[in-house]
Amino acid sequence: MGELISIDNNEGDQKWIRHYCSSHKILLVGEGDFSFAACLAKRFDTAANMIATSFDSEEFLMQNYSNARTNLEELKERGCTTLHNVNAHSMILHPLLNLKVFDRIIYNFPHAGFMFSEHDDRQIELHQELVKGFLRNAFDMLTEDGEIHITHKTTHPFSNWKLEKLAKEIGLCLLEEVEFSKWDYPGYVNKRGSGSRINNTFPVGECSTFKFVKPYFAERSESDDAELSDSTLIEIRYLELADQRKNDNNEGDQKWIRHYCSSHKILLVGEGDFSFAACLAKRFDTAANMIATSFDSEEFLMQNYSNARTNLEELKERRCTTLHNVNAHTMILHPLLNLKVFDRIIYNFPHAGFMFSEDDDRQIKLHQELVRGFLRNAFDMLTEDGEIHITHKTTHPYSNWKIEKLANEIGLRLLEEVEFSKWDYPSYVNKRGSGSRIDNTFTVGECSTFKFVKPYFAEGSESDDAELSDSTLMALRYIEVADQRKNCRFAHIRPPSAYTRHNTVSYNRRSTGMTRSCAKMLGALFSCTTCCRACSSQAAALLPIGRLHEPFQPLQFAEIF
Known part of the structure; x- marks a missing residue:
């Protein structure tokens, strides 16, 4: 040695x-x-x-x-x-x-x-x-x-x-x-x-x-490993190292503020004076993992928001990327966003502008179209276990926006709805964002942060899953995700518009011939690792499932030179 x-x-x-x-x-x-x-x-x-x-x-x-x-x-x-x-x-x-x-x-x-x-x-x-x-x-x-x-x-x-x-x-x-x-x-x-x-x-x-x-075999006796396959030994090796890292890692080194961690890759959409982004950045010390965007131009922000310059300078010092003129309906096409995925995508108090009274069905429809377009884009910019957060008022008439229903239409499901409090975010100042009082704050009243995630299954009948336990279903989900990432890397390569991301996952499984019974068999290998999402995900990534069927060819490629 x-x-x-x-x-x-x-x-x-x-x-x-x-x-x-x-x-x-x-x-x-x-x-x-x-x-x-x-x-x-x-x-x-x-x-x-x-x-x-x-x-x-x-x-x-x-x-x-x-x-x-x-x-x-x-x-x-x-x-x-x-x-x-x-x-x-x-x-x-x-x-x-x-x-x-x-x-x-x-x-x-x-x-x-x-x-x-x-x-x-x-x-x-x-x-x-x-x-x-x-x-x-x-x-x-x-x-x-x-x-x-x-x-x-x-x-x-x-x-x-x-x-x-x-x-x-x-x-x-x-x-x-x-x-x-x-x-x-x-x-x-x-x-x-x-x-x-x-x-x-x-x-x-x-x-x-x-x-x-x-190789793990170098540390074990032949008698210990005689009945274990190479893939199983590698899985055991990985889980032991993961456990070791978990014990060695000082989790206190990560910094949290409410639902957000310094290790998350975060995209903030529709920022006003960028005070929410600045709040996170100050808490994390560094904002190198954050991209904060506004619908308005930088010039417009400087002219209309009294603290915009200070907040933008704060973000720049902490290495946050700030983008302007970003439309929530087309943000996935932005040259600095179109190949990125995020752990958290945040849109606080989305608003389509003051065209009619807030009670007017026409105004509500405008708000709904804004949120729907945002969710369509955010779906394809989200990691497989990521979350989309929309903070929104919950009293009438804002409850008529039907945020959860809009998300379901896109293929997302509500993970949880949690009460929102400005006190949790020091120095965050919500802005009206439109009209003559654009720089004024407004009373948030009763409001919540709605957390949306991708569904565990984009297809499959109840009869397919009736015989599977919850832990096996979870393992199956991660096997599918591992297969998806290995063969076509949907975390970056966009499928044709005819398929949404969740439909493309289904297409991948059908085209490769991977059946639920096959996946169920593979899931059994993870019976000891389905206790938590992280452990299952890491273990599934190790399984050489690509050898069980012909690899799915990516639908399109991205040249990098």
Whole structure:
């Protein structure tokens, strides 16, 4: 066993950012301008447990990356070791690395350089050789329960790299594949890293972090595993690690305000003076996971809302993305929104403007059309376990909007209705948003936050499900979602307009020939993991269900270069 990097760590002081904890011993490989390493270091406060490496020399970095000097100074101040001229194929031989082992070894967007077209088999082979050499080295630099993380694009032609196959050849197992989002890493700027545009960023498009681990069999006796299949062993391995992480993770590090957590990816729609968004941002300290939008232009906001400038500056400082001129009926088409999905989509006090009296059926119809259009868009921008929140008055005539009925028409169901109180959101000031008194507040009176979610089943008769237990139904739902994500990645690729997202899930299951009886059989494998949604979801993602039928071809592709 190699030398472990020492770090004094009080479990209560652990800090997390996505998959990474301040107590992990981390090796970063192939850094560009070191912005990813700097992002982790800032989150952890100290980077004494980190080693960040680059293939290029320090001199080359200073000449070609505009922020390299700043990031390297940041890392030095926080105690991070930075190494240059480190080749991923021979890094284990480096004098400062050859006796060390790590809990996490990270390689973001590996690339062998631009020799041929990305579609060319010769270019793909170069990329595969790079990854294979990295994995060979990383295998021997990993703790027994450590993880190797490769973040990589998943659309064609990048899917042709076959990362999982390469890892298997080295003797590694895929623990899980999780969606990657730059929003999770404030300050990280991915770089092309080669060619004349070396300092330019590139659209990451659809990409995932692939987590590889050493085979579980190495830690168990043959007699223990004689009756267990490979897939079952990997499931057991995953659940044990998940349980370990749950115990190690300091959940108090997450910050909550009412229904919203700092780890949620949040979209706010129809903001007035942006005071609600600013309230969340202040509570979370960082708003890098938030996008706040307004229907009006920025110029209009500055002219009509007394606190708009202050709130927008607050959000900018906390790294929130703010968008203007965003229509709730067409927001899914916005260039900065059309490939994103969110855990929470929030619309507080939607209102179509003062055209008629609030009691007038014509006014109510206008409000209903506004909400219906918003829900149609929000449905396709929501993660599978996400929630759409509409805060709305519940007294007459506002109760005539029939919010729940509108949501049912779109294919959503009401999770719960909870009382709304402005006292829960310090500094939030609701605005009329229209008319001569646009900057005035209004009495909210009795109102609620309606939480809508996607239904567990978009199809299937009661007779199909009559014989299934609640836990098996839950497992079946997550198997279907895992299948959906694996084969056509509906979290990002939009189906043709003839199908809504929930209809497309059904179409996927029909076209692949996956029957309920087949899914029921698979669900039985998770009888020990259906106690909670998170556990079931993670376990289902591991099951190699794609091998049971022909994979469903994506309905359309998104080019990322």
